[in-house]
Amino acid sequence: MSSSYDTRIETIGPSKVTSPLPLWRYIEDRETVPMNLDPEMIGEEPNGPIPLEIEVAGPRSNLFFDPSKTKCAIVTCGGLCPGINDVIRAIVMEAHHNYKVPSVLGIRFGLQGFIPSYGHPVEELTPDSVSHIHEFGGTILSSSRGPQPPEDIVDAMERMNISILFMIGGDGTMKAAQAIQQEVARRGNKMSIIGVPKTIDNDVHFVSKTFGFDTAVEKATEAIGCAHAEALGAPNGIGMVKLMGRESGFIAAQATIALKEVNFVLIPESRFDLHGSNGFLRHLEKRLDKRGHAVIVVAEGAGQELFDRKGADPSGNIILGDICSLLRKEILDHFHKKAQEITLKFIDPSYIIRSVPANSNDRVYCGFLGQHAVHAGMAGKTSMVVSMIQDRYIYLPLSLVTQKRKTLNINSNYWGSVLASTGQPSSMENPEKNDNC
Numbered sequence: 525m526s527s528s529y530d531t532r533i534e535t536i537g538p539s540k541v542t543s544p545l546p547l548w549r550y551i552e553d554r555e556t557v558p559m560n561l562d563p564e565m566i567g568e569e570p571n572g573p574i575p576l577e578i579e580v581a582g583p584r585s586n587l588f589f590d591p592s593k594t595k596c597a598i599v600t601c602g603g604l605c606p607g608i609n610d611v612i613r614a615i616v617m618e619a620h621h622n623y624k625v626p627s628v629l630g631i632r633f634g635l636q637g638f639i640p641s642y643g644h645p646v647e648e649l650t651p652d653s654v655s656h657i658h659e660f661g662g663t664i665l666s667s668s669r670g671p672q673p674p675e676d677i678v679d680a681m682e683r684m685n686i687s688i689l690f691m692i693g694g695d696g697t698m699k700a701a702q703a704i705q706q707e708v709a710r711r712g713n714k715m716s717i718i719g720v721p722k723t724i725d726n727d728v729h730f731v732s733k734t735f736g737f738d739t740a741v742e743k744a745t746e747a748i749g750c751a752h753a754e755a756l757g758a759p760n761g762i763g764m765v766k767l768m769g770r771e772s773g774f775i776a777a778q779a780t781i782a783l784k785e786v787n788f789v790l791i792p793e794s795r796f797d798l799h800g801s802n803g804f805l806r807h808l809e810k811r812l813d814k815r816g817h818a819v820i821v822v823a824e825g826a827g828q829e830l831f832d833r834k835g836a837d838p839s840g841n842i843i844l845g846d847i848c849s850l851l852r853k854e855i856l857d858h859f860h861k862k863a864q865e866i867t868l869k870f871i872d873p874s875y876i877i878r879s880v881p882a883n884s885n886d887r888v889y890c891g892f893l894g895q896h897a898v899h900a901g902m903a904g905k906t907s908m909v910v911s912m913i914q915d916r917y918i919y920l921p922l923s924l925v926t927q928k929r930k931t932l933n934i935n936s937n938y939w940g941s942v943l944a945s946t947g948q949p950s951s952m953e954n955p956e957k958n959d960n961c
């Protein structure tokens with residue numbers, strides 16, 4: 525398969541400043557690494573490897589910005605995610621200790637922090653002030669989700685004399701970064717916009733694994749382990765766990781593969797019927813008849829096709845698309861009608877999987893992401909994100925990662941492995957499509 529992806533990284537201008545870093549190896553500017561990307565890992569159709577030249581992350585010997593006159597800023601947007609504080613810490617340490625920039629500002633409450641009418645003061649981030657923040661979950665800068673005009677954000681950056689803006693967030697934040705970058709370019713400003721993709725959902729296109737995903741999955745497996753114990757603790761015991769993932773089921777799928785005890789995993793990408801000869805309830809019934817217990821993992825966005833546009837369930841009750849409420853009701857009704865005793869225990873770890881501090885893997889990952897983000901910004905690279913693919917830290921254009929949201933491809937070998945682990949059928953849709961009621 526030939527590739528039509530433009531992986532070139534934009535730069536603001538020529539690099540004329542010698543880097544102050546005491547290093548044994550610099551990365552050649554524009555050094556690339558040839559990669560044969562596994563399409564499944566970056567959210568593309570599984571049509572064979574994607575050959576691409578991708579720019580290697582790392583320190584450059586020549587910089588665009590003169591460190592002694594460079595002011596940086598960091599903003600965190602979207603939902604919380606383990607490791608945000610680790611990235612903030614790494615950026616501040618790298619910028620201050622190695623490049624010796626005079627100032628790194630923390631923008632409070634996401635993009636709101638740029639807009640004067642919200643009145644959020646900026647915070648000077650120093651090595652001292654960030655030295656222990658990795659011990660805590662969340663973001664020391666706080667976050668928000670509302671849209672803010674890129675013109676007002678760039679006005680604020682001009683007023684504060686910011687040269688490099690680091691934006692830590694999910695796919696929405698990367699789109700916001702692109703809009704800010706376009707405004708910067710329209711004004712002909714010499715400012716660098718660097719994205720660090722963050723989300724427990726792992727749904728950023730072209731990024732094989734976002735930081736925080738690993739920790740969230742680890743935390744999710746604790747809930748599944750408990751659901752399994754509950755399921756085993758009663759006759760016909762059913763343990764159900766709800767996990768985050770509104771539009772993609774990566775957390776549910778990965779936690780399922782990690783813990784072999786899951787018998788059904790329901791994700792947004794894989795439609796299913798409740799009733800009928802091949803519906804979920806029939807398969808659950810078979811599982812209970814055979815083994816006497818079942819563990820079900822549900823991504824919050826699964827089964828939205830079962831609700832009408834008002835969020836009502838098949839009986840017309842408005843339950844706002846909450847798939848687990850619907851499943852619990854339908855399971856209880858189903859087995860009640862059959863006069864079969866079941867015990868259903870429901871666990872919703874909810875925000876716990878994303879508000880915890882990062883695990884060791886994510887800590888290491890976040891540290892490097894932060895450092896490489898600073899190297900990129902100082903070299904004058906812009907409109908890009910820092911990421912890791914196939915064990916290499918690399919830079920990717922924002923235009924690539926914002927093309928679409930990554931979803932789990934149910935024709936992939938990865939999903940095949942998930943199904944092999946649960947033993948559920950590859951489809952729980954009925955051939956006759958009229959019996960969801």
Ligand SMILES: Nc1ncnc2c1ncn2[C@@H]1O[C@H](COP(=O)(O)OP(=O)(O)OP(=O)(O)O)[C@@H](O)[C@H]1O
Nearest residue numbers: 601602603669670671693694695696697699700723
């Ligand atoms: N298409 C867009 N254009 C400009 N700004 C956007 C766009 N999408 C989202 N944003 C802004 O980016 C910020 C973060 O977006 P959002 O709330 O969607 O979270 P996210 O970055 O996708 O993180 P998460 O994965 O946790 O949802 C918000 O301030 C939002 O208004």
Ligand SMILES: O=P(O)(O)OC[C@H]1O[C@](O)(CO)[C@@H](O)[C@@H]1O
Nearest residue numbers: 603694723724725768769770878
């Ligand atoms: O309740 P909030 O903060 O809007 O976010 C919930 C969403 O955020 C995420 O944690 C990350 O996008 C999703 O998994 C979840 O659907």
